[in-house]
Amino acid sequence: xxxxxxxxxxxxxxxxxxIYQGPFEQAIEGRKSSPKIIRVKPGESxxxxxxxxxxxxxxxxxxxxxxxxxxxxxxxxxINNIMDIIAKLxxxxxxxxxxxxxxxxxxxxxxxxxxxxxxxxxxxxxxxLAEEISKGLMxxxxxxxxxxxxxxAIESGDIKIDVAFLGASSSDEYGNANGSNGNxxxxxxxxxxxxxxxxxxxxxxxxSIVDYPNMPASILQINVDxxxxxxxIGDSKGIASGATRFTKNPKELLIADYxxxxxxxxxxxxxxxxxxxxxxxSSLAVTRFLRxxxxxxxxxxxxxxxxxxxxxxxxxxxxxxxxxxxxxxFDLVAANSVSKNERHHEISSxxxxxxxxxxxxxxxxxxxxxxxxxxxxxxxxxxxxxSDGVIRGASGGHCDAAxxxxxxxxxxxxxxxxxxxxxxxVNTVITPGETIDVVITEIGIAINPKRQDLIEQYKKSDIPxxxxxxxxxxxxxxxxxxxxxxxxxxxxxxxEYRDGSIIDVIRKVK
Amino acid sequence: xxxIKRAIAGTMESSDIQIVVEAGQGIEIELxxxxxxxxxxxxxxxxxxxxxxxxxxDVKVIAVDKGALDCTIRARVLTAAxxxxxxxxxxxxxxxx
Numbered sequence: 001x002x003x004x005x006x007x008x009x010x011x012x013x014x015x016x017x018x019i020y021q022g023p024f025e026q027a028i029e030g031r032k033s034s035p036k037i038i039r040v041k042p043g044e045s046x047x048x049x050x051x052x053x054x055x056x057x058x059x060x061x062x063x064x065x066x067x068x069x070x071x072x073x074x075x076x077x078x079i080n081n082i083m084d085i086i087a088k089l090x091x092x093x094x095x096x097x098x099x100x101x102x103x104x105x106x107x108x109x110x111x112x113x114x115x116x117x118x119x120x121x122x123x124x125x126x127x128x129l130a131e132e133i134s135k136g137l138m139x140x141x142x143x144x145x146x147x148x149x150x151x152x153a154i155e156s157g158d159i160k161i162d163v164a165f166l167g168a169s170s171s172d173e174y175g176n177a178n179g180s181n182g183n184x185x186x187x188x189x190x191x192x193x194x195x196x197x198x199x200x201x202x203x204x205x206x207x208s209i210v211d212y213p214n215m216p217a218s219i220l221q222i223n224v225d226x227x228x229x230x231x232x233i234g235d236s237k238g239i240a241s242g243a244t245r246f247t248k249n250p251k252e253l254l255i256a257d258y259x260x261x262x263x264x265x266x267x268x269x270x271x272x273x274x275x276x277x278x279x280x281x282s283s284l285a286v287t288r289f290l291r292x293x294x295x296x297x298x299x300x301x302x303x304x305x306x307x308x309x310x311x312x313x314x315x316x317x318x319x320x321x322x323x324x325x326x327x328x329x330f331d332l333v334a335a336n337s338v339s340k341n342e343r344h345h346e347i348s349s350x351x352x353x354x355x356x357x358x359x360x361x362x363x364x365x366x367x368x369x370x371x372x373x374x375x376x377x378x379x380x381x382x383x384x385x386x387s388d389g390v391i392r393g394a395s396g397g398h399c400d401a402a403x404x405x406x407x408x409x410x411x412x413x414x415x416x417x418x419x420x421x422x423x424x425x426v427n428t429v430i431t432p433g434e435t436i437d438v439v440i441t442e443i444g445i446a447i448n449p450k451r452q453d454l455i456e457q458y459k460k461s462d463i464p465x466x467x468x469x470x471x472x473x474x475x476x477x478x479x480x481x482x483x484x485x486x487x488x489x490x491x492x493x494x495x496e497y498r499d500g501s502i503i504d505v506i507r508k509v510k
Numbered sequence: 511x512x513x514i515k516r517a518i519a520g521t522m523e524s525s526d527i528q529i530v531v532e533a534g535q536g537i538e539i540e541l542x543x544x545x546x547x548x549x550x551x552x553x554x555x556x557x558x559x560x561x562x563x564x565x566x567x568d569v570k571v572i573a574v575d576k577g578a579l580d581c582t583i584r585a586r587v588l589t590a591a592x593x594x595x596x597x598x599x600x601x602x603x604x605x606x607x
Contacts, residue, residue, distance in 0.1 A: 419545065
């Protein structure tokens with residue numbers, strides 16, 4: 001069957017899942033899921049000698065669901081180490097519910113082949129693991145969930161975590177853990193907070209045990225069963241880069257220039273506005289351009305949201321923005337700021353973006369700047385599959401921020417090498433076009449026809465305005481018409497929209 | 511035009527294509543491309559057409575493409591072909607139009 005974005009969903013999947021109908025169309029009901037009641041008595045120790053002890057003590061059995069977070073990014077040692085131990089203990093058929101997976105997790109391929117991992121849900125997949133899964137490595141399709149969608153799924157019970165293995169930069173022996181002290185700092189543990197609250201068993205893994213109480217803590221002792229000390233939780237270079245450098249790429253700077261003109265010209269750019277930007281070259285440059293304009297016009301922001309980087313911290317410290325809501329820090333400056341700046345707030349992924357709670361932070365966003373691998377002429381955005389159809393990215397908070405924000409901008413070059421960014425039909429829809437307002441490229445912008453107000457407003461400006469079809473034609477003029485990617489019938493991944501409905505599927509590449 | 515020796519043009523940089531030509535029988539093209547799935551056939555077509563324009567009938571082409579545009583492909587094939595034919599003047603630029 002086709003869903004209402006025209007995406008082809010196999011009947012068998014359509015019969016078992018809710019199908020995407022619109023950004024806020026799904027009915028919701030029921031009560032939140034809850035973890036088992038477990039009592040720790042006075043005098044009992046939570047400290048265990050080894051990861052192996054932790055896996056055994058957790059009571060992990062065949063067929064259970066385990067979870068991890070991705071705050072250690074490409075420096076993470078935890079997932080691979082734990083999976084090796086689980087494999088050695090002979091436990092099989094597990095569901096791996098990591099908040100995301102990166103290129104460092106290629107060793108998981110062998111655990112999928114040997115039957116230890118049967119199912120995966122994740123925000124994204126990269127590197128060799130992603131390539132193998134795209135080639136049909138797994139019997140069960142991976143479920144791709146956005147950051148808000150994962151929080152929703154855990155709270156609703158769609159994901160029931162039996163054991164959460166949560167790495168932390170530091171912890172005390174009773175499980176108060178954070179990412180702001182220790183040998184390898186990652187900053188907020190926003191994605192792990194939700195696992196700690198909803199998993200039946202929670203194990204903290206750290207290389208830095210500190211004196212009790214380790215406060216302020218991201219994960220609290222009342223949710224933690226065991227604490228394990230290991231030699232290293234990860235490679236600090238892969239966990240957080242020193243500082244984010246500004247781009248010198250003229251194309252990215254031009255895109256950023258247009259984007260900041262769109263923002264500054266909009267009704268949303270006024271005292272008390274809020275915004276989120278990504279970490280791409282153009283996005284970071286927009287932050288810098290906005291900063292200059294805010295100083296010039298004496299405008300102060302109410303909050304910045306998202307994955308946080310150094311430029312946002314500088315704006316907080318300069319008094320240009322009043323608050324930062326931080327679910328994950330992308331560099332060391334941001335990671336260190338949380339404990340230093342009292343208006344730099346650590347938030348959970350549910351607070352960040354969950355569509356089915358009583359109001360997440362994305363609902364309060366005025367402006368968001370997001371990137372894209374592909375945008376189609378219906379404004380649908382793909383951030384997960386490459387132009388060759390192979391998985392190489394992550395859903396992240398893309399569709400969450402787009403749905404919540406009043407003004408959603410996509411910044412992307414018209415072409416990348418020979419690959420067009422603006423296309424007739426994206427390989428995979430992560431974010432529906434109805435939640436996108438403006439697409440910004442180096443040759444000009446295209447405004448969603450849904451936003452006649454913006455079309456009226458910007459046709460008088462000095463920014464070149466085109467229709468999205470015109471942008472697509474200009475891309476094709478440069479690179480030629482790409483051939484369609486050939487897929488087999490086998491579905492390798494389901495893409496869940498943030499509300500739990502299936503917005504698209506990813507098929508095996510021929 | 512006849513290819514009489516092995517010659518090379520282009521680089522392996524992004525958005526470029528490296529063309530190696532050598533004496534062969536008929537036009538034989540061996541292509542490795544980062545955009546094979548989307549543009550492989552188009553790249554082979556442009557290489558073949560450029561060679562035909564130069565009236566080259568026997569050549570083996572080894573191409574490593576990193577997402578070059580058609581104009582780049584034509585320029586690199588032309589250069590490699592003239593080098594392989596050991597021609598150093600009176601180039602026929604028409605083929606890149």
